[in-house]
Every structure is written in structure tokens, then in C-alpha cells.
Amino acid sequence: MKSYTQISGEIGDLSELPFWKKTDVVDLVYVGYGLFIVTLVVFSYILGTFNLLPRDPQEIDLELMIAPPGTTGHLLGTDFMGRDILSRLIVGIQAYFLPGLLAVFIALFFGTILGVLAGYRGGRFETAITYVTNLVDSFPRLVLILLVIAAFKPNIYYIMIVVGLTNVPVVSSHIRGKIHFLKQKNFVEAGVSLGLPTRTIILKHILWHNCRSLLIIQATIGMAEAILMETSLSYLGFGVQEPTPSWGNMVQAGANYFMQGKFWLSTAPALSILFTILGFHLLGDGLNNILEGKRGK
Amino acid sequence: MKLSAIRPIALVLSRELAITALLLLGVSFVVFIILYLSPGDPFSVLLEGQMSTAEARAGLREVLGVPKSWHAQYLSWLTAMLQGNFGTSIRTGLPVLKEVLRVGLNTLVLTIGSMLVTLIIAVPIALYSAARGTNRVSWPLTMFSYVVSALPVFWLGYIVIYFFTHKLGLFPLVLGYSSSAQKFGWLYTLLPIFVLGIGNGTISEVIRYLRDEMGRVMAEDYIRTARAKGASVWKHAYKEGFLIPVTEIIASKIPFILGGAVIVEQVFNWQGMGRMAWQAAQDRDYPVIMGIAIISAVFVRLGSLFQSIVYVAVNPRASKE
Numbered sequence: 001m002k003s004y005t006q007i008s009g010e011i012g013d014l015s016e017l018p019f020w021k022k023t024d025v026v027d028l029v030y031v032g033y034g035l036f037i038v039t040l041v042v043f044s045y046i047l048g049t050f051n052l053l054p055r056d057p058q059e060i061d062l063e064l065m066i067a068p069p070g071t072t073g074h075l076l077g078t079d080f081m082g083r084d085i086l087s088r089l090i091v092g093i094q095a096y097f098l099p100g101l102l103a104v105f106i107a108l109f110f111g112t113i114l115g116v117l118a119g120y121r122g123g124r125f126e127t128a129i130t131y132v133t134n135l136v137d138s139f140p141r142l143v144l145i146l147l148v149i150a151a152f153k154p155n156i157y158y159i160m161i162v163v164g165l166t167n168v169p170v171v172s173s174h175i176r177g178k179i180h181f182l183k184q185k186n187f188v189e190a191g192v193s194l195g196l197p198t199r200t201i202i203l204k205h206i207l208w209h210n211c212r213s214l215l216i217i218q219a220t221i222g223m224a225e226a227i228l229m230e231t232s233l234s235y236l237g238f239g240v241q242e243p244t245p246s247w248g249n250m251v252q253a254g255a256n257y258f259m260q261g262k263f264w265l266s267t268a269p270a271l272s273i274l275f276t277i278l279g280f281h282l283l284g285d286g287l288n289n290i291l292e293g294k295r296g297k
Numbered sequence: 298m299k300l301s302a303i304r305p306i307a308l309v310l311s312r313e314l315a316i317t318a319l320l321l322l323g324v325s326f327v328v329f330i331i332l333y334l335s336p337g338d339p340f341s342v343l344l345e346g347q348m349s350t351a352e353a354r355a356g357l358r359e360v361l362g363v364p365k366s367w368h369a370q371y372l373s374w375l376t377a378m379l380q381g382n383f384g385t386s387i388r389t390g391l392p393v394l395k396e397v398l399r400v401g402l403n404t405l406v407l408t409i410g411s412m413l414v415t416l417i418i419a420v421p422i423a424l425y426s427a428a429r430g431t432n433r434v435s436w437p438l439t440m441f442s443y444v445v446s447a448l449p450v451f452w453l454g455y456i457v458i459y460f461f462t463h464k465l466g467l468f469p470l471v472l473g474y475s476s477s478a479q480k481f482g483w484l485y486t487l488l489p490i491f492v493l494g495i496g497n498g499t500i501s502e503v504i505r506y507l508r509d510e511m512g513r514v515m516a517e518d519y520i521r522t523a524r525a526k527g528a529s530v531w532k533h534a535y536k537e538g539f540l541i542p543v544t545e546i547i548a549s550k551i552p553f554i555l556g557g558a559v560i561v562e563q564v565f566n567w568q569g570m571g572r573m574a575w576q577a578a579q580d581r582d583y584p585v586i587m588g589i590a591i592i593s594a595v596f597v598r599l600g601s602l603f604q605s606i607v608y609v610a611v612n613p614r615a616s617k618e
Contacts, residue, residue: 131323135320135323137552138321138594139590139597140555140556141552141556142574143555143559143586143593144590146574146577147578147583147587148331150583228449228498232450235449235451235560238578251452266455270448273452274444274448277449278444282443
């Protein structure tokens with residue numbers, strides 16, 4: 001059994017304690033690491049957009065092919081055409097950053113609308129939305145995306161729209177659950193009896209005051225998934241094409257050299273994918289534990 | 298399973314089958330819409346592919362005609378599909394359903410095997426964490442599983458291949474199923490199962506969910522009573538704390554596992570449904586990819602059906618909802 005600790009946060013819902021005294025250290029570590037990764041990604045994205053790179057990512061240096069990390073001027077080594085890996089990694093962020101934001105935005109926007117409809121109105125809306133939720137959940141995401149690719153052209157924005165749409169059910173069911181929980185609270189009843197317009201009740205009281213942590217968490221999870229999707233697709237050959245770098249197609253290009261024992265061509269982008277996705281996941285997890293659950297555990 | 302559970306199971310089964318049928322209808326409609334909206338009218342090609350080749354060859358295509366309005370197209374496509382005619386592949390000219398089912402078997406093996414691998418790894422960690430709480434042993438294991446779940450599965454595949462071919466000298470000459478060439482050929486077929494089981498991201502979710510549910514059950518009153526009585530705790534806890542959460546999380550993760558199978562099959566050149574889907578997307582072979590999408594959806598819904606049955610078999614009162 002755990003030793004008894006005086007839980008200082010249980011004085012009231014609006015306890016004055018700063019949040020770092022109320023939570024497990026583990027969650028703070030998660031959130032800290034996650035925020036670090038997010039900052040790194042955004043920073044690198046800005047670097048990439050303004051071309052403030054250590055080296056030109058397309059610059060071919062045939063004399064320095066497959067140089068190991070630590071060669072002068074190439075912090076992470078070079079690939080099979082002598083191009084600097086670090087610069088390509090930074091530029092590769094552009095492949096998923098904006099599309100990922102699109103996917104997250106679509107998921108949150110439509111998810112919230114459907115969730116509010118299902119939760120607040122209930123009844124037939126709820127049944128219909130449950131049906132749509134189960135329907136969308138029946139497809140493996142990658143297969144659906146391959147279908148869209150086969151039917152349309154392999155445009156990353158179309159794909160991210162699909163990714164966003166497939167995340168709509170998850171968001172909407174979370175919001176619906178939250179609204180069910182909140183509907184029983186008195187402030188909703190009070191708002192209705194005061195004659196507040198429904199729009200105000202929903203937008204201000206329910207969504208803004210109570211659901212924003214949920215939405216932020218869903219945003220992080222959605223972004224992690226969008227990154228995974230984009231890298232998997234470029235790995236399979238459907239995303240950005242050579243010579244434009246994307247983390248996925250860098251792993252693919254380095255695959256043959258991997259078998260020869262030259263790991264870093266594939267490993268550098270793979271580790272970037274790993275740490276970035278881990279960062280977003282842990283951020284979502286940590287925020288979830290801090291903001292949503294585990295009060296006074 | 299009690300004998301009295303049969304009637305609730307039948308009730309739930311019939312209700313779930315009806316819902317599944319409706320959902321599969323919706324699935325077909327979604328696929329139809331995607332294909333319909335795509336430029337270049339793939340639908341005529343699809344419907345033509347569904348007619349028997351003799352008719353097409355004899356040029357009867359113009360006479361029989363392809364229905365023009367979208368609902369007529371949908372209906373004729375749907376009826377053909379229900380009779381098992383999924384059209385013919387654009388690339389190979391072979392009937393889609395037969396081909397997909399042929400390779401689907403390989404994917405089934407891969408998927409179910411990987412689920413077992415995931416469970417074998419995740420369940421002990423979860424049960425240990427639930428029983429003992431977060432301590433020095435369980436926390437590093439849990440963190441390790443989180444990291445492993447974030448690994449891009451294609452890279453993990455390469456590492457495993459490299460390790461096994463260079464370090465242990467097992468050469469992947471023959472791929473897929475029937476590699477009988479060398480002594481350890483059968484071991485090589487286990488590799489993709491192992492990689493998919495670890496790399497599809499479900500380990501951390503299973504651990505988290507199972508640990509939470511089991512932890513919740515352990516804190517229930519009836520467990521406390523069982524302990525006080527001296528009865529076996531597991532016997533009372535396993536239904537609600539283990540069986541139901543496991544089937545629930547596995548059923549909900551089937552789509553992800555299928556998606557991961559697409560990548561793993563490509564890495565290991567495993568002749569499965571996923572690889573066929575990838576090939577079809579490259580060739581824009583929409584009859585094939587459409588067939589695969591529908592078959593995967595069927596598979597997912599079957600998993601969901603199975604989960605409902607297990608839920609009711611374990612707890613017959615649930616059918617009253």
C-alpha cells in the first residue's frame with residue numbers, strides 16, 4: 001500500500017494551490033518533455049521556412065557521400081547524395097506541419113459541432129451521430145487513405161482532410177460524454193432558467209470554461225497521429241516525392257543502406273519521428289492527467 | 298459460461314447483426330461516394346468490370362449499358378457485390394474478391410499473431426501495475442512500452458531484419474509463407490508478426506486501459522469481500538477486469554492493426570492484403586482497393602461483434618440495456 005500522504009489539493013475545486021503542487025511529478029515530466037518537443041518543432045519549422053539552415057538541403061556533394069555524424073559541417077552526416085541530413089530533417093518538418101494543423105482543425109471543428117449536437121440535443125441526433133461514429137471507425141485509416149489516393153491524386157492536403165475527418169468521431173464522443181456530465185450540473189439549469197440564449201450557454205459556459213482542456217489534449221493526439229500518417233505515407237511513396245525531403249521518404253531512401261550497415265541514413269529521421277510523436281503523446285497524456293483525471297489520487 | 302446465458306446472447310447477437318448489416322451498408326455507401334467523386338468516372342469502369350467478361354468482350358457493353366444515374370449505379374454495384382462480384386482488377390484482370398480473400402488469409406494470420414504478441418507483452422505489465430501500483434519495476438516497463446509504441450513501425454522492421462540477417466545469418470530468400478528452403482525459414486515468418494505486434498502502437502494503449510480497468514475492479518467492494526472470505530481474487534476479478542477490457546481494446550484497435558499491417562507487409566514483402574492495397578494505390582487500381590476497404594471494414598465489424606458477444610456471455614444482464 002502507498003504510504004499516506006496528506007493530499008493538499010482537496011480543499012476545494014477552486015483551490016488556490018499552483019498546479020505543480022497538485023500533480024504527480026511524472027505528469028510534469030511528460031508535459032515538460034512534450035512542450036520541449038513542440039517548441040523544437042515549431043522553431044525548426046520557422047527555421048525551415050526562412051531557409052536559415054546549416055546547409056542547403058539540396059546541395060549535392062558527391063565527395064562526401066554517406067558521411068557519418070560528426071563530420072565537419074555536417075552535424076548528422078550526409079546521405080547517399082552528399083546532402084546534409086540535419087538540414088533535410090528541418091525542411092522535412094514542412095511536409096507535415098501545416099497539413100497536420102489542417103487535420104487537427106478539421107477534427108476539432110466538426111467534432112465539436114457533432115459532439116455538442118449529440119450531447120446537448122440528444123435523442124435522434126445522438127443515435128445518428130453514434131451510427132456515423134461507428135461507421136467511420138470501421139475503416140482502417142491507412143486503407144481509407146489509400147482508397148482516396150487511388151481515387152484522387154496523392155495530395156497531402158486531401159489526405160489530411162481524410163485524417164481529420166476520421167478523427168471527428170473520437171473528438172465528438174469525448175465532447176458528448178463531457179456534456180452529458182455537465183448537463184447534470186446546476187449551472188446549465190441556471191443558465192437556461194435565466195433565459196440565456198442557448199448559444200451562450202454552449203459556447204461560453206460549456207465549451208470554453210469546461211472543454212478547452214479536452215480540446216487541447218485532442219489537438220495533441222491528433223497532431224501526433226497526423227505526423228505518423230504523413231511519415232508512413234511518404235515512406236510508402238505517396239507523400240512528398242524526392243528530392244523534397246520528408247522524414248518518411250528519408251527513411252525509405254536509406255533502407256537499402258541500412259542493410260549494408262550504414263544506419264544513420266534511416267535512423268536519424270526515424271528517431272526524429274520517434275521523439276516527436278512521443279513528445280506529442282506524452283504532452284497529451286500529461287495534460288490529460290493534470291487537467292482531467294486523477295484529482296487527489 | 299452459464300447455460301442461462303444463451304438467450305441473452307441470442308438477443309444481443311441478432312441486434313448486433315442488424316446493426317452490423319446497417320453499418321456495412323453505410324461502409325459501401327462511403328466507398329461509393331469516394332469513388333463517385335473522383336475525377337475520371339471510375340464507376341463505369343467498376344461496373345463494367347463486374348459484368349462477366351464474355352458480355353464485355355462481345356461488345357454487349359453498349360447494349361446492356363452502364364446505368365447513368367448515381368442511385369442506379371449504386372444499386373447495381375451493391376447487388377453485384379452482395380453476390381460476391383467485386384469487379385475485376387484493372388492491373389491483372391483477375392476477379393477482385395477471390396484475390397483479396399486469397400491474400401487476406403495471410404493478413405489474418407499476421408493480424409491475429411500480432412494481437413497475441415501485443416497481449417503477451419502488455420498483459421503482464423498491466424496486471425503487475427494494477428496489482429502493485431506504480432513502483433520501481435512497473436514504471437520503467439510502462440515508459441519503455443510508451444517509447445516502443447511511438448517507434449515508426451517501418452524502421453523497427455528494418456532493425457529487426459538487419460539483426461536477423463546480419464547478426465544471426467538467417468537470409469530472407471523466400472518471402473511470405475512458404476519458405477522451407479532453410480532450417481530457420483519458419484522463424485522468419487514470425488518476424489513480421491513480432492514487429493507488427495510491437496510496433497503498431499497498441500501496447501501502450503492496452504497497458505494503460507487494462508491497468509486502469511483492473512485497478513478499478515480491484516478497488517471494488519466485491520473483491521474486498523472475496524479477499525475477506527479467503528476466496529481466489531482472480532476468479533472474481535478476471536471477468537470484469539481482464540476479459541472485458543481486453544476484448545474491448547482489441548476490438549477497437551483492429552483498424553489500427555490493419556493499418557500497421559499495410560506497412561509491415563511492405564517492409565517484409567509479405568503477400569497480404571495490405572501489400573495488395575499499397576500496390577493498388579500505386580497503380581490506381583480502384584476495384585482492388587475498394588474491395589480491400591470493404592473486406593477490412595467487414596473484419597473490423599466482426600471483431601466488434603465478437604466483443605459484444607463476449608460482453609454478454611460474461612455478463613448476461615448487459616443484454617437488458
